[in-house]
Amino acid sequence: MRRYETTFIVNPQADDAAIDQQVTAVADLIKNDGGQILNERRIGTRRLAYQIAGLVQGFYASFIFDAESTVLPKLERHYKLEEPYVRYLTIRFDGPLPSTEEETNLIATDEKTKPVEKPDTDAPAETAKTEAKSDPEPVADKPVTEEPVTEAPATEKLTPEPEAPKAPEPQAEPVKPSEPSDSADEEL
Amino acid sequence: MREYGGRKRKKVCRFCENKINYIDFKDDRILRRFVTDRGKIVPRRISGNCAKHQRKLTTAIKRARHIAIMAFESESFR
Numbered sequence: 001m002r003r004y005e006t007t008f009i010v011n012p013q014a015d016d017a018a019i020d021q022q023v024t025a026v027a028d029l030i031k032n033d034g035g036q037i038l039n040e041r042r043i044g045t046r047r048l049a050y051q052i053a054g055l056v057q058g059f060y061a062s063f064i065f066d067a068e069s070t071v072l073p074k075l076e077r078h079y080k081l082e083e084p085y086v087r088y089l090t091i092r093f094d095g096p097l098p099s100t101e102e103e104t105n106l107i108a109t110d111e112k113t114k115p116v117e118k119p120d121t122d123a124p125a126e127t128a129k130t131e132a133k134s135d136p137e138p139v140a141d142k143p144v145t146e147e148p149v150t151e152a153p154a155t156e157k158l159t160p161e162p163e164a165p166k167a168p169e170p171q172a173e174p175v176k177p178s179e180p181s182d183s184a185d186e187e188l
Numbered sequence: 189m190r191e192y193g194g195r196k197r198k199k200v201c202r203f204c205e206n207k208i209n210y211i212d213f214k215d216d217r218i219l220r221r222f223v224t225d226r227g228k229i230v231p232r233r234i235s236g237n238c239a240k241h242q243r244k245l246t247t248a249i250k251r252a253r254h255i256a257i258m259a260f261e262s263e264s265f266r
Contacts, residue, residue, distance in 0.1 A: 007214065007255055043214070049259040058256065062214065089255045095210030 001066050003038075006075060008088035009058035012045045022084050023061045029078055035067030039097055052086050064093055199236025203245075211244045213251035216258055223249065227262045 010022045027037055043060035052058070072090060079088040203211070211218065222230050222237075222245055229249055232242045252258040 009256065048256040049253070050256060050261075052256055060214075060255075087255055089251060091251065095212065098212075 001068060003064065003066050003093045004072070004090055005062065005064045005093040006088065006090040007060065007062040008079060009048070009052070009060055009086040011055060011084040011086055012057050012059040013055075014084055018084070019059050022082070025082075026061075026075070026078070027063060029075060030063065030065050030067055030071055033067060033071040033074060035065045035071055037063055037065045039064040041098070055086060058086055064097060201236060201238035201241050203241040204238055208241075211241070211248040213248040213255070214257060216252060219245070219249050219252055219258060223258065225262055227259050 006026065008026065010019050012019070014022075023042065027040065030037060039062075041062045041064075043062060045057050045059050048056060048058050075090060076088075079085045203209075213219070222235055224230060229246055232239070235242070237245060249258060253260050
């Protein structure tokens, strides 16, 4: 038993019932072979990044399932023989099962063209590792009064070094030797 | 931030930072950040990804291209 994910594109020009039939056909095929479907995701119709067989849009659906590897050739044969499957991809799945929240997120972005800006998923969650530098117990044995350590502020010093005075650039005379000198007063 | 030669700053892998371990090839919002305008995968030295995540990202982008979620080549250059 291994965990796989199969994603496929169905021709969206068929009516909804036909699309639904194609999707359930894949699910049935997996189940008939003793597989167990863990996650079903109908992403919906979305624009293809490039045309496939003259199509601009495709209906995406995806299954995550546990099954024996014997189901894979059957699945592939099914995809190849049936006309409406435009493209398919079956991979070993090694990620976590998607939560329902992610699912809705994905569908929301796919159905409409780029909705309102969602909060970036990789916006750093600011795991501020505040290393509390709490000193251990003050050593009472020391009679010496310690001087307060004056720490230099840890601000990055970005003060640019005062650059050495540049050699005065030789003011390039606007001589254009290639061009015919239309202002040829100087050459007199 | 470490500085090299006073210019470059050490980049941090965004996936490590956010503790993302699985990169879904269907999530083009994330993948799109790591390709150029033309659709090429951004190299590690630019994006700052670690080796592990760059490998996963590359696989995910290639899968996404196969299933027409991402383009092999950008539209404007077709």
